[in-house]
Amino acid sequence: METQKKFRILVADESHVGFSQIICDEMASSAKARGTGIAKRSPEYIEQKMREGKAVIAFSEDNIWAGFCYIETWSHGEYVANSGLIVSPDFRKGGLAKAIKKKIFELSRKKYPDAKIFGLTTGLAVMKINSELGYEPVTYSELTQDEAFWAGCKSCINYEILMSKERKNCLCTGMLYDPKDHYSPSETKEFFEEKKSVLARLLQYKQWKFLKKFLHKEERKANGGAPKKSLLHLFFNH
Numbered sequence: 001m002e003t004q005k006k007f008r009i010l011v012a013d014e015s016h017v018g019f020s021q022i023i024c025d026e027m028a029s030s031a032k033a034r035g036t037g038i039a040k041r042s043p044e045y046i047e048q049k050m051r052e053g054k055a056v057i058a059f060s061e062d063n064i065w066a067g068f069c070y071i072e073t074w075s076h077g078e079y080v081a082n083s084g085l086i087v088s089p090d091f092r093k094g095g096l097a098k099a100i101k102k103k104i105f106e107l108s109r110k111k112y113p114d115a116k117i118f119g120l121t122t123g124l125a126v127m128k129i130n131s132e133l134g135y136e137p138v139t140y141s142e143l144t145q146d147e148a149f150w151a152g153c154k155s156c157i158n159y160e161i162l163m164s165k166e167r168k169n170c171l172c173t174g175m176l177y178d179p180k181d182h183y184s185p186s187e188t189k190e191f192f193e194e195k196k197s198v199l200a201r202l203l204q205y206k207q208w209k210f211l212k213k214f215l216h217k218e219e220r221k222a223n224g225g226a227p228k229k230s231l232l233h234l235f236f237n238h
């Protein structure tokens, strides 16, 4: 197992743009392997984040790309999202995601000290990491309402579910750190530790409840023949 101290974790810049393709490819293949949705990113978008100093990149001691995350701003800077967290499969389970998230959180706090920092995730690992930084789970109404942010979900396989819930819920859990009104990281960490089995069940329940309903809807459409098949149908029936 790798350990955190073996990695170099840097604020990305122009010199790292050559890694944009491998980062995008890994984001896509990891999402596929997990069977979860993801807002797709292009290499050009990743490169822009690097040039703007709004991303963190990690390398192993042998200088192999190991992980990445970037910052997005929404609602005219009122909100910041730390998005696109990815650790190369070779370097997982060694504390790297935690270290990257800490670095991007510090960078976000430095660049946007008044912004609320949030993330959406389907993973318990990320919920745990966020909890240790002082994020708390929130409803979607407490996240940015910036149309451009939610438009990013259009490329996710679960977008139809999000829209059917009038953007109030989906498979992802929203987590937020409000610099003006937040618990201490030790409190949010304790909350997570106390509730983690409930949170894990909640994530599973959401998957079961939302996806089951949509499968039935897709089946009805298929049987009726009239409505056009959606991407969800393609995803679950092949």
Ligand SMILES: CC(C)(COP(=O)(O)OP(=O)(O)OC[C@H]1O[C@@H](n2cnc3c(N)ncnc32)[C@H](O)[C@@H]1OP(=O)(O)O)[C@@H](O)C(=O)NCCC(=O)NCCS
Pocket (backbone or CB within 6 Å): 030, 031, 084, 085, 086, 087, 088, 091, 092, 093, 094, 095, 096, 097, 098, 099, 120, 121, 122, 123, 124, 125, 126, 128, 129
């Ligand atoms: C999720 C991901 C970023 C975790 O990276 P990682 O470097 O293995 O994570 P870390 O080693 O820092 O683990 C952080 C904590 O989460 C736990 N954890 C890691 N993977 C986990 C998993 N699959 N399920 C449950 N807990 C997990 C670790 O045990 C650790 O807890 P600890 O502090 O008690 O030891 C990585 O698996 C990944 O890139 N996955 C694909 C992309 C993805 O899911 N991104 C998140 C999108 S929101």
